[in-house]
Amino acid sequence: MAGIADVARAAGVSKATASRALTGSGYVSEPTKARVQEAAAKLGYVASTAAVSLATGKTKNVGVVMPYVNRWFFAEVLDGIQDALLRHGYDLTLYDARPGTEGRVRVFDEFLARKRFDGLIAVGLEPSDNELDRLIAIGRPLVSVVGVSGTTSVIALDDVNAARRATEHLLDLGHTNIAFVGGGVEGGAHVDGIRLEGYEATMADAGLPACHVPSPASLPGGYAASVDLLGDVRRRPTGIVATCDEVAIGAIIAARRLGLPVPSSLSVVGIDNHEYAEMFSLTTLEQSPREQGVHAAELLLQRFRDPDAPVVEMRLQATLIVRNSTAPPAGIPSAAAGVATTRSVP
Amino acid sequence: MAGIADVARAAGVSKATASRALTGSGYVSEPTKARVQEAAAKLGYVASTAAVSLATGKTKNVGVVMPYVNRWFFAEVLDGIQDALLRHGYDLTLYDARPGTEGRVRVFDEFLARKRFDGLIAVGLEPSDNELDRLIAIGRPLVSVVGVSGTTSVIALDDVNAARRATEHLLDLGHTNIAFVGGGVEGGAHVDGIRLEGYEATMADAGLPACHVPSPASLPGGYAASVDLLGDVRRRPTGIVATCDEVAIGAIIAARRLGLPVPSSLSVVGIDNHEYAEMFSLTTLEQSPREQGVHAAELLLQRFRDPDAPVVEMRLQATLIVRNSTAPPAGIPSAAAGVATTRSVP
DNA sequence: AGAGCGTGCGGAACCGCTTCCAGGAGTCAC
DNA sequence: GTGACTCCTGGAAGCGGTTCCGCACGCTCT
Numbered sequence: 248m249a250g251i252a253d254v255a256r257a258a259g260v261s262k263a264t265a266s267r268a269l270t271g272s273g274y275v276s277e278p279t280k281a282r283v284q285e286a287a288a289k290l291g292y293v294a295s296t297a298a299v300s301l302a303t304g305k306t307k308n309v310g311v312v313m314p315y316v317n318r319w320f321f322a323e324v325l326d327g328i329q330d331a332l333l334r335h336g337y338d339l340t341l342y343d344a345r346p347g348t349e350g351r352v353r354v355f356d357e358f359l360a361r362k363r364f365d366g367l368i369a370v371g372l373e374p375s376d377n378e379l380d381r382l383i384a385i386g387r388p389l390v391s392v393v394g395v396s397g398t399t400s401v402i403a404l405d406d407v408n409a410a411r412r413a414t415e416h417l418l419d420l421g422h423t424n425i426a427f428v429g430g431g432v433e434g435g436a437h438v439d440g441i442r443l444e445g446y447e448a449t450m451a452d453a454g455l456p457a458c459h460v461p462s463p464a465s466l467p468g469g470y471a472a473s474v475d476l477l478g479d480v481r482r483r484p485t486g487i488v489a490t491c492d493e494v495a496i497g498a499i500i501a502a503r504r505l506g507l508p509v510p511s512s513l514s515v516v517g518i519d520n521h522e523y524a525e526m527f528s529l530t531t532l533e534q535s536p537r538e539q540g541v542h543a544a545e546l547l548l549q550r551f552r553d554p555d556a557p558v559v560e561m562r563l564q565a566t567l568i569v570r571n572s573t574a575p576p577a578g579i580p581s582a583a584a585g586v587a588t589t590r591s592v593p
Numbered sequence: 594m595a596g597i598a599d600v601a602r603a604a605g606v607s608k609a610t611a612s613r614a615l616t617g618s619g620y621v622s623e624p625t626k627a628r629v630q631e632a633a634a635k636l637g638y639v640a641s642t643a644a645v646s647l648a649t650g651k652t653k654n655v656g657v658v659m660p661y662v663n664r665w666f667f668a669e670v671l672d673g674i675q676d677a678l679l680r681h682g683y684d685l686t687l688y689d690a691r692p693g694t695e696g697r698v699r700v701f702d703e704f705l706a707r708k709r710f711d712g713l714i715a716v717g718l719e720p721s722d723n724e725l726d727r728l729i730a731i732g733r734p735l736v737s738v739v740g741v742s743g744t745t746s747v748i749a750l751d752d753v754n755a756a757r758r759a760t761e762h763l764l765d766l767g768h769t770n771i772a773f774v775g776g777g778v779e780g781g782a783h784v785d786g787i788r789l790e791g792y793e794a795t796m797a798d799a800g801l802p803a804c805h806v807p808s809p810a811s812l813p814g815g816y817a818a819s820v821d822l823l824g825d826v827r828r829r830p831t832g833i834v835a836t837c838d839e840v841a842i843g844a845i846i847a848a849r850r851l852g853l854p855v856p857s858s859l860s861v862v863g864i865d866n867h868e869y870a871e872m873f874s875l876t877t878l879e880q881s882p883r884e885q886g887v888h889a890a891e892l893l894l895q896r897f898r899d900p901d902a903p904v905v906e907m908r909l910q911a912t913l914i915v916r917n918s919t920a921p922p923a924g925i926p927s928a929a930a931g932v933a934t935t936r937s938v939p
Numbered sequence: 940a941g942a943g944c945g946t947g948c949g950g951a952a953c954c955g956c957t958t959c960c961a962g963g964a965g966t967c968a969c
Numbered sequence: 970g971t972g973a974c975t976c977c978t979g980g981a982a983g984c985g986g987t988t989c990c991g992c993a994c995g996c997t998c999t
Contacts, residue, residue: 302955303957326689954987959983
């Protein structure tokens, strides 16, 4: 392992000069800088991150805390973060903090306290008050994706508005009997509750009764809930707003199973634009988790440069993508139906 | 930030003794050890990882390199690795190495060279010769999940056998016209080719013609390929072996779309036991990527303890889970059909 | 009684880098 | 000629731990 002393010797300069030449800080003449870099390349010199961190206090590493890594949304966000960090030469260390596990406790108590990072990105963490205190106590810049706003910078979808627009899309098509599938379930995410509120407010504005069908935010969950809902002829709606695309796809599959053609007998709209959405011709409000991850990483990196930058709260607007899972209810041919296969912007 | 010097002062001992008391190495009397630990707790002392790494050469961190993080298999493996490492107090830093990206090049050239880890786990990496050389040149223990065997320890499913048993399951039910969907596509994974070989060998053993339908290893990919295959009445098989569950589910959806009832007109068997498999009543050969991740992490940790441990190659056997997507072909009532809803072990 | 050994502790070196500080050399203005 | 300034370089002091080495003490064994 060649150290900087070896490089310095090979280039005939002191360690100090070698360091300056390689980091690009301070005065070094062009010829010696070139000599040092050449020597470093020849020796295959790579600075020890431990030594650099110790000397500078910077780790060139950011921590990412998320409750799941094997869920579409989280995996996409992670991918975006990774991509942005990579471009800037930052490492990423991942902390899994599944709610209710002993591991989560240890992550907050031990792992994060080690501060092996210059900053932290919390994704959909929904920390308890105690946990939030700990995060802040770390004293490193913090950015949340899908977090509660307030003390930290946040990037998130405008969930209320997304749900509102999903609901309005069905209302515009002429639906009046519209159910919301998702949320209201033990251990569910906070966002589902918010989207539900967006739906309920919209229905109230339209003077229509709301109907909430609880469901886990997963494909099987949406399937099961929808089979229940659609199986009962008296409760059966003509339109479903799903809390996310997986639930929406579950609803579509349930409808097919029950012989209800989509969209002629049932319209379904989701939120996400999941990778499977296109295959199921799902009308949805697109959020781009990957981009949210990129934004979060860049926001954090920017804060490294300017530690006093103000706390920002970024609410992203979803884009309505109309595919073939929504149409006017049976018997109501609408003008809106004509454009139902093309993509539209808000 | 309290340092070890503060702790030492508070406990009335030297830095050396404080260090020994906290790391548990060397001779320290019980009373002073207790005093030091108490002082550390009171001050909220946490050792600087950078300083520890610099002094000991150990990072208490392992690197994970994978080409995708937002695919079911990879996310599951990652989850398993994370879990095992967490239990042993190790951090995990993630390196994204999507094939053909500039980022992958940088990961191998810069990021891995920094050696911010004690060891490396490569998941489904399929490194080029050049990349493999680099991995080895790092000089840290390396474990692969789904890798080519040889110089490094490997944990992987016995793909040939899994494909063989999937095929045999359909043969046993009486099928003779069996197609394999998956693999043979630009940028596809190596495993799909191996599974294809397992299928082809089994068909050859049975004296039956093989039929390979190329497809990306994804739900939409499997759907599209299956629509093509099943849409053509002359090519249409009575059974499909899919390279993975996502493809299998795509095939099931395609069959439903085309009005082909599963399993009465078409049997489908997958490999994975994906989280959606149960919902689609998919018969499949279960591999547990999560456990593969756990095994990989533990293998690596063990190697930290004993650096001279021999290279091991772990080939896992898949477990057949019979659900409701497979049955004897139309017109052949078989005894095997009677057990088609219960789980069986190999 | 003295050698030998296990135990407990402190001083100081060291891990590999950055950066402060001092100093030399050259240029320019007065 | 001298002071001020810029540019370049090297020595040395950290960063915050671990660990080698030496010393002191108390015990056992011959």
